[in-house]
Amino acid sequence: MASQTEVLENNVPPSYRDKILKWNGWGYNDSYFKVNSDGHVTFTGDKYDISGKVMPHLRPWFEANLGVDLGYETKSQTIDAFVIPPPVDNDEIYDMLKERGISFSNSPRIRLMRAHGHTVHDMINLRHGKIPRIPDLVVWPKSEKDVVSILEAAQSAHCAIIPIGGGTSVSSALAVPELEKRCVISMDMALMDRIIWIDRNNLTCRAQAGIIGQKLERELNAKGFTCGHEPDSIEFSTLGGWISTRASGMKKNKYGNIEDLLVHLNFVSTKGTIQRQCQVPRISAGPDILQVILGSEGTLGVITEATIKIFPLPQVKKYGSFVFPTFERGVEFFREIAKLRIQPASLRLVDNEQFIMGQALKTEDNSWWHSLKSSLSKMYITKWKGFSVDQMCAVTCVYEGQNDEVDEQERRLNELAEKFQGVAGGEENGKYGYRLTFAIAYLRDLGMNYGVLGESFETSVPWDKVLTLCNNVKQLIRREAKKLGVQYPVLASCRVTQVYDTGACVYFYFGFNSRGLTNGLEIYDKIETAARDEIIACGGSISHHHGVGKLRKQWMLSTHGAVSIGLLKAIKSEIDPANVFANANLIDIIGSPHSKL
Numbered sequence: 001m002a003s004q005t006e007v008l009e010n011n012v013p014p015s016y017r018d019k020i021l022k023w024n025g026w027g028y029n030d031s032y033f034k035v036n037s038d039g040h041v042t043f044t045g046d047k048y049d050i051s052g053k054v055m056p057h058l059r060p061w062f063e064a065n066l067g068v069d070l071g072y073e074t075k076s077q078t079i080d081a082f083v084i085p086p087p088v089d090n091d092e093i094y095d096m097l098k099e100r101g102i103s104f105s106n107s108p109r110i111r112l113m114r115a116h117g118h119t120v121h122d123m124i125n126l127r128h129g130k131i132p133r134i135p136d137l138v139v140w141p142k143s144e145k146d147v148v149s150i151l152e153a154a155q156s157a158h159c160a161i162i163p164i165g166g167g168t169s170v171s172s173a174l175a176v177p178e179l180e181k182r183c184v185i186s187m188d189m190a191l192m193d194r195i196i197w198i199d200r201n202n203l204t205c206r207a208q209a210g211i212i213g214q215k216l217e218r219e220l221n222a223k224g225f226t227c228g229h230e231p232d233s234i235e236f237s238t239l240g241g242w243i244s245t246r247a248s249g250m251k252k253n254k255y256g257n258i259e260d261l262l263v264h265l266n267f268v269s270t271k272g273t274i275q276r277q278c279q280v281p282r283i284s285a286g287p288d289i290l291q292v293i294l295g296s297e298g299t300l301g302v303i304t305e306a307t308i309k310i311f312p313l314p315q316v317k318k319y320g321s322f323v324f325p326t327f328e329r330g331v332e333f334f335r336e337i338a339k340l341r342i343q344p345a346s347l348r349l350v351d352n353e354q355f356i357m358g359q360a361l362k363t364e365d366n367s368w369w370h371s372l373k374s375s376l377s378k379m380y381i382t383k384w385k386g387f388s389v390d391q392m393c394a395v396t397c398v399y400e401g402q403n404d405e406v407d408e409q410e411r412r413l414n415e416l417a418e419k420f421q422g423v424a425g426g427e428e429n430g431k432y433g434y435r436l437t438f439a440i441a442y443l444r445d446l447g448m449n450y451g452v453l454g455e456s457f458e459t460s461v462p463w464d465k466v467l468t469l470c471n472n473v474k475q476l477i478r479r480e481a482k483k484l485g486v487q488y489p490v491l492a493s494c495r496v497t498q499v500y501d502t503g504a505c506v507y508f509y510f511g512f513n514s515r516g517l518t519n520g521l522e523i524y525d526k527i528e529t530a531a532r533d534e535i536i537a538c539g540g541s542i543s544h545h546h547g548v549g550k551l552r553k554q555w556m557l558s559t560h561g562a563v564s565i566g567l568l569k570a571i572k573s574e575i576d577p578a579n580v581f582a583n584a585n586l587i588d589i590i591g592s593p594h595s596k597l
């Protein structure tokens with residue numbers, strides 16, 4: 001790492017982010033996929049179900065589906081080789097923070113750890129390149145009072161601020177705009193991580209915004225409650241991050257999305273604090289200001305505390321699974337579930353490509369796929385039921401509730417599945433599908449070691465367009481990749497992850513082997529942009545839950561129209577006239593250095 005002449009620090013707290021997370025990949029330092037000396041893939045560490053296990057089908061899957069050659073490695077540079085730009089110094093802010101007793105540091109590594117999220121660009125820049133502009137200073141408020149104090153100091157010393165929660169953003173929301181000349185402060189919310197109170201009568205909980213999902217859930221569970229919000233990033237993402245990105249969790253059918261769970265919050269802006277005077281379940285008092293803050297992506301101010309709904313822990317949690325002969329049948333099944341409003345806590349339909357990928361991740365002893373290949377069940381599925389292994393797909397579900405409620409849900413789903421030629425696949429396969437969720441996030445890093453560029457992206461779409469959108473986008477990805485010179489098989493796969501009355505959320509995985517290409521990332525960008533254009537042409541949205549950040553900003557105008565964008569700009573210039581919150585997410589601000597207007 002390039003040295004920096006002077007490191008200025010005050011009372012730097014020990015931080016999980018700096019101690020146990022990777023600097024150039026996803027998740028915990030000790031947890032990653034690797035190829036053993038005998039050529040099989042295993043998962044290291046001891047934090048996940050698959051830790052320490054061998055996945056004998058994974059390497060062949062990578063070879064067949066992405067043309068990966070273990071002889072061709074694209075290892076990451078080391079942290080020592082990484083060139084970190086020097087900070088924009090601002091003596092005034094250092095002095096003011098010290099006077100106010102605020103913890104801060106401008107150490108290169110601490111700044112780097114807060115300079116990015118987890119897009120493919122972020123990862124490629126870390127592994128093989130550099131990040132041209134990173135925060136100049138990191139601060140750690142311990143309370144709302146500290147947040148107010150930091151904002152005052154930043155305004156007075158002409159600094160910009162970017163709040164950071166878990167740093168799991170996949171929209172470039174945390175990237176510092178390259179043209180920003182001011183000293184940029186990354187406000188790390190990690191020390192504001194407490195549950196403040198739990199109200200058992202009204203079933204609400206007040207927590208500080210920096211609390212990480214897994215901690216919030218663990219502490220609520222210990223008291224007999226759950227908040228029910230379970231994004232796939234729950235291990236690292238925060239309450240404040242969820243609100244500011246309008247996050248969605250896998251169990252939204254039962255508990256709701258973050259906007260349904262949010263009752264109240266405190267929001268510190270450069271104009272003062274927004275705080276509703278009463279904590280009521282609903283209010284008819286003009287447009288809802290909470291809806292302006294939800295999804296504001298750090299552009300307007302800092303969420304410091306929030307009150308959310310909580311629920312008694314369910315009596316039963318049970319998994320289920322089904323296989324369907326085709327994706328079409330699976331979508332019809334989901335459509336009917338939504339019509340009848342009988343969706344269990346979570347439902348996922350994976351296409352054939354993802355079904356096969358899921359099987360490739362299983363250890364030999366527990367592979368459903370493996371047993372299908374060799375046992376009577378394969379005969380049952382393929383011969384008697386007429387399923388083709390190249391087309392079948394799977395549904396996994398989570399049931400949560402009272403005993404009789406779950407029994408009834410299970411009974412109705414089993415009955416309905418039969419109508420669409422679905423075959424029950426058992427609880428164990430359902431459970432495995434969900435448990436894999438957290439490990440799958442590590443898979444991209446393995447691919448990147450062998451030249452694979454991969455990403456996931458998502459959308460929401462009306463029911464009548466789900467199938468067209470899924471088929472068209474997958475075909476487009478393969479077509480564009482070929483046209484742009486990708487020489488190996490391309491992964492284009494999707495799953496339906498949320499159902500609504502009027503439509504669904506569709507989540508895509510896309511990846512290709514960049515071996516032999518000099519401009520892999522450019523090709524990647526062209527394909528992703530074309531895929532997003534296709535999504536929109538097919539009636540989908542720019543995002544269901546990942547948000548806009550800077551990555552999807554180009555589609556904001558066509559999504560909302562000029563009048564609405566004008567309104568968003570007016571809100572921004574009213575609440576943050578000096579553009580202190582200068583991450584440049586969502587919209588361009590007239591007069592700001594990044595503005596194209």
Ligand SMILES: Cc1cc2nc3c(=O)[nH]c(=O)nc-3n(C[C@H](O)[C@H](O)[C@H](O)COP(=O)(O)OP(=O)(O)OC[C@H]3O[C@@H](n4cnc5c(N)ncnc54)[C@H](O)[C@@H]3O)c2cc1C
Nearest residue numbers: 165166167168169231232233238240241247248297298303
């Ligand atoms: C493997 C993986 C799985 C994911 N799964 C899901 C999923 O299932 N559902 C889902 O919705 N998303 C998912 N995401 C995306 C991401 O986790 C969410 O966007 C999440 O809500 C971000 O929270 P965070 O705390 O990490 O925020 P960060 O990444 O730190 O920040 C995101 C944005 O919020 C702002 N921000 C953060 N905290 C505050 C605050 N207190 N006040 C004001 N602004 C703030 C930041 O400035 C930034 O603009 C996933 C991402 C990854 C990498």
